[in-house]
Amino acid sequence: MRESVERETVGGRKRDFITKLDKVTTSFFVTNFPDDATSGDLWKLFLKFGKVGEVYIPKKLDKRGRRFGFVKFKEVKEVEELSDSLRDVWMGMYKLRVNLSRFGRGEPKEAHSQKAPSQRAAAATMVESQNGRSFRNALLDEVQVLKVPVNEELCKELRGSMVGTLAREKDVRRIQTTIFMEGFKSISVTYMGGNMALVRSSNEGDVERMIRSKKECMEYYFSELKPWNPGLLAVQREVWIQVYGIPLHIWGENLFKIVGAKLGVFLDFDEETARMARF
CATH class of the missing domain: 3.30.70 (Alpha-Beta Plaits)
Incomplete structure (x- = not known):
């Protein structure tokens, strides 16, 4: 956790340590966690997914008055695989929003100029296609919100x-x-x-x-x-999906699990599908 890092290091040593940590870790931007959650709580939660190098929750809030933080993982071999596993992280009744951070906290601003634009565009596209939102939109919370009067x-x-x-x-x-x-x-x-x-x-x-x-x-x-309070919302739903045009030679449980994983978490398929009584 950053608090412990800052206590153990001083001056330039602290900056050098964090700079080195940024170079060997993969950083994720985290939002939508409980107001009373601490860095230690997030640390314990994310330990299930890999080696955690640092958890940092700034004192400032985002423009909507909500808390956010950063989690750094060490020795990440498959970034996309880790990103996929972090799509369904829960803390009590809160589903955390976890997005891959493209910029390290310790990197100078000059490194983010218009050098190598093709790499920046590719990274943004990858995050957008994977999570439906780019990291920039997640950070700035640029989403269209419907304004509905409270009943x-x-x-x-x-x-x-x-x-x-x-x-x-x-x-x-x-x-x-x-x-x-x-x-x-x-x-x-x-x-x-x-x-x-x-x-x-x-x-x-x-x-x-x-x-x-x-x-x-x-x-x-x-x-x-x-x-009950207005903040207690269910963000998960169990739904049935119908898929048409499946080639018969790939029909089977593995196929349905792959299709289900594209949309969420696969649970089950109906009896008629299992018996191939309906195509």
């Missing part, structure tokens, strides 16, 4: 609701039935996408009372329950 009435109704992280692969309908059988008929459980579900009630206080009285039951179904 204040719905916000009032959602107060007192809870958002649960599903433990394992739990069926939301089964959770709803269990709660109903326990006598809490005003409470509904709605799937939000990914591994999240909304627990709400038309009667104020019912959700809180149910969670207190059925603690063991809730811990079985949910690994975590948090009071």
